[in-house]
Amino acid sequence: MRLTKLEVINFRGIEHVEVSLDRKISVIVGQNAIGKTTILEAIRLAKSVLSPRFSGEATNVLQQLGVMSPHHQFFGIRGVDARALTANPNTPTTIRLDIRLSDAEREILKEQRQQFARLELQSRLGSDFEANQDRFTQFLSNIAGKEQLNTSLKNVDEYISRLETSLDISLKLTIDHSSGNFIGADNFAQQAVSVIERTLPPNLAKFSYYQADRSFPQGEVQIQLGSQDAQQLVQSHFSTPSVKYHRLKISIAAGVIAGRLSQNDLEKNFSAVFDALLPGKSFSKVEISQIGVVRVVVRDKISGKEFDIDGLSSGEKGLVLTFLSLFESLADGAIVLLDEPELHLNPGVTRNIIKTLLERVCATANAQLIVTTHSAEILSDAYESEDCRLYTLRGPKDLSPVYPEDSSKVIEILNDLGVTTADVLFNKGAIFVEGPHDSELLSDGFGDVISSYKITKMGGRFEVEKAVKSLEKNTDPTIRGKRQLFIIDGDRKKTDLKTVGDLHVLQWSKYCFENYLIDDRVLYNVINENTKSTVGSRAEFASSIRELAFGQISNIAIKQAYAEFEPENSGLRPSEMKDKSITEFAEVLWNRIARIGLQTSNLNKSTWIATLTKRASEIEANLQSDWIESWRSDADGKILLEDIFQKYTVNVDRLTMKRKIIKAMKNEGTENWHTIKALISAELA
Template identity: 25%
Template sequence: MQITSLTVVNFRAITRIELRNLPPSVVIAGPNGCGKSCVFDAIRLLKSVYGGYQPNEWQSWFGEFQINLNQRQGELLPLFQDRSRPLEVAVDIVLAPSEVKYLRREAESLLKDQAWKDVVPEAANWRYIGATPLAAQLRAHQPEVERHTQKAMPEFLADLEKQIHCASLTIHPDGAIKTAPSRVLELVFSIYDTQHIGIIDYHGPNRNYGREQIGGINLNIESSEQRMRQHALYNYTSKYANLKSEMAGGYIRQLLAHQANADLPTDDKLTETLKELFATFFPGKEFLGPQPTEDGRLMFPVRTPNGAQHDIDELSSGEKEVLYGYLRLRNEAPRNSVLLIDEPELHLNPRLISGLASFYHRNLGRALGSQLWLVTHSDTLIREAVGQKDFVVYHMQPPGQSDVPNQVSPVQANEDLDRVVIDLIGDLAAYRPGAKLVIFEGGGDSEFDVRMTSTLFPEFRGSVNAISGGDKRRVADLYEILDRARSAGQLPVKVYAVTDSDGESSSGPRAPALLQWDVYHIENYLLEPPFIRQVLRDINALPPDLDSDDAILAALCACAQETVPYLVAHRLRSLANSTILECVTLGFDPGTTDAAVTISEAISRSRQRINDVVDSTLRKDLIEQQAGQFNREVHAQLSTNEWKKTFRGRDILRRFIGKYGQGLRYEPFRDLIIARMRDADYKPGGMKAVVDQILTDVWTSGKQATHR
């Protein structure tokens, strides 16, 4: 089951939203009060009107909002933004092929169960209608149930042939309610069978994780299913209780099954996934899985970086948010479902949020065929989701702030992202006291070097405090000031600086912690044909003549060749600039009695030196000779792959995306390459050398710092 479109009109904070052609993962972002959570409320209302996982489920929705329908009709009016217009909610649902196959195969049985609930409402609590001992009820109602079933069967099977199933709800201010008929959705929304039919599962923003003492372990799968059925859409605060008991029950059931059949696999996929979760979000900590003890207890230990162990109950609120939230979803294993998660970043700082959306999509969405809906305030999560395959990010405006009728607009990988981030809150970088401080060169995109390094090297992100320091000169000055303070014992952290090489040789003495990438720009590390080809394919911009790594490399080389005049001009300009600056010396004796005369003489001497070099080193013919030499050097580099290091990588990528990107801007194209490298766990060699040097450097505070 997947929602492919959603329309909500005049519902609480929503004036009108329309979402179309929805992919497997949907992210809704926006400022407080814009109505993001109302989207989930509308979906839950529509679902409960058509069918419930428990009797009278729709009443639970109104009860959550303290609306008493037994009183006057005016109780409904708070749901309307404009009380003179009707409230509307409509969705288009597409069922998975396996769901359609199951419904067709079990149609008679499912319709008969539904008929029993219609004919005998008290039968709604029976788990198996055919097993009831109420012979009198069977004798009295069996014929009517059969008639209901046979009458509904043709309409149901015909409805099942549709590709898209539409559900809609209209509530008028006078209380009149209208729904669109759909036999299939009435049945689907009433079935709680997560292995065959998808469910709609809601995780609200009020989540608490208490400690749990394991007592008796219930191995009855049906009782666990009944408990999860009750909390699927409502009473969600109880979703996260008894998780350790459920893990223990699953562990023991697996042991019993293996005892009965030794050929069954002994590996626990859930435990392995939780170990991956720890490696992704809690570097240094390791979940050891359920561990039986000699005295008959079952422990759930977590190993810390120093080798100590503690129970999962001792995790922080943020760690429990990631672990328990995922554990609840994964324990249900809801296949082909719609998962609604409100504020997944709850209790989390930006370090933990990074990678969360991709992890959920990979292990819950793609692995189980489910659709993921996230409502968030986190710009970290948004930056991760924008531009990713199978994700769409919507920015939601507060009602009345735009002339456009639709409150939501899709965020493309362009300047819209900046507008979203400005409207959001809470982008505070996490600080690690005592960790090494690394200053990166900023440039035009001041945070890019930090972001790229942290994305490709998550262990680096988790071990240092990385900041952007501006241009290369400013980075060097900032490094010098901070390192001097560290040497004086005023700063208890080791300081490093990392800049682009900008085509400069590393001749001359350098501070051991003043580092350079071994390429012209950090973007040179992105000139990798396999990942560029993958990005072009993802954005449907890969022409047939570029569908090979060699073709991509040739196209990049052609773009590099186009930058030769600019590269040569830049080198000539740098040469002339440094030569002239060396001629300017304005120093003089500070004890002089006539400073004006002395400084004037210094200026005259500098002018004479400049005239001398202009007439010698910087003569036109010599500059032309130097230009010819530079041209020969760069063309020689084009004949090998050396140009990937020595040419201006940023300019090459800009030209490449301008030719083949079909209108996509440079920045999102660059970010998509990084995302694909991250997914492949690719770490450029030159970057890895610098990162490893920083991470393995042994140091102590103050003047005793040593370098490795």
């Protein structure tokens, strides 16, 4: 499922907002008490009332919103106060959720057409039939009941056939405050969402809500299995989300006992949280202590000490619970409401939340997240990511998207939050890098040096150089008053960019950043731990990677040789087009083509090939000699690492492998690690 559009009218402090949602993560930012959580509660209310997963879901939500008394059955009509949902009871409340189903979800509706028809019929007959299965069975046993069920089946089939044309459906809830009536607009759309959710096992959800209010039980918790726990688990997803925060140990223990979670699964999931967000800690084990208490044991990597997960801070525990729950509870295509994930966390941790959500939740569970925040770090990451859309809520009628070109609006948002523009670029400035993995590797290896700097991937040397030239012309004091470090690969080509004032340029002395990862000892250890292939001895391994590096020489030689023999390029030159008529420019092009003709007309194939071969061989021989000492610097490190990973069939993805290498270099304090740290520290000093 995807929530594609949201409209809220007259709900609590919101008068009227309407937005389209077109990214994996939608981040709503605004001041405290402006209504960010109200937006999430509106989504929760409409879904729970119109498309409940179980019969009591709407009741749970209405009670939590203060609309329904827990003892409403004793008060009759006075037990429900719909006016608690609005500041203007004279106008109806309207909440509309436009949802796009997936092809797989449409197939579920086809497979569950009987259940779909039963739910649709029960909803028309009234709550007595929904709550009393025996009465509904008796109704279906008479002729009138069978006829109505057949009519529902026919209508359901027609509805599903319409989904072949468009998978877009809409849940629209209208609340009449004078009568207290809650009214839906499309019963088939409402029941379709319910049917899809009800096919899931208790541990999975299509809709999940994470409140900002997080309180955690300390010490022993009662762990129970079976139907009672399953009921609590289903409710914890959306209708009573606060239960999530009491279920950390329960979920882990139940997952182990039920066989859903192995030791390896737990280590993997905890590592995803600790490595990305809380470095220095790791999962150890689940155990029963000497006094019979269930303990989830965490290890401090530096001291080696182990302690119960209760020993984490409230912010750390909130992160662990939230992300473990996200990893384990989301069905494919889930919609997640996440309220202020930065609560109780320092900026250094908050900085990686969006990246981790994208890499570990959106990518693996195909989930859509709607996140509220007043964190400058989350705002900055969302603004820069193509997979996120930033929205600013600035009043009861003002919820607006922020596009990449709206940099001035970002400054206004920060001012609203009480944050300076400098905080968006972090405390001290920004670092711009070329490679797709450079930012992660620098963060993992040198987090203590660059923790106050925002790292941005530029996507290549040309983009870095273009950014430098653009910033040289920028006079905005909020930008130019801070250190901006641009890191450029060696690429066997010296850059002409210079450090000027607060704009610093650092060019690696090696071909690229990955060349610094070519450390025989570290590579051997890390690859040996992450492959099923035979690595051999250390000497054999060192010889092997040297051979792989030298395998690049022939390609380099032919490229350099051809550069000396290559004819003039016949392409257009924009600079030559200026102030010329079509005829004049056509003559320029003809003259170039004529020159190229003269350059190539007297060429002899065998002579040309022999000359090029001879020149390339000379270059190759020189490189072979030069590389005896310099191959670790001069070879293309990205290609070399890829060749190494392929040769030894590493069993993790490329980025993970590189991160393991840089962390090992840091732990061992290798020469290359100290070199990089010294270079960066000097530029940021």
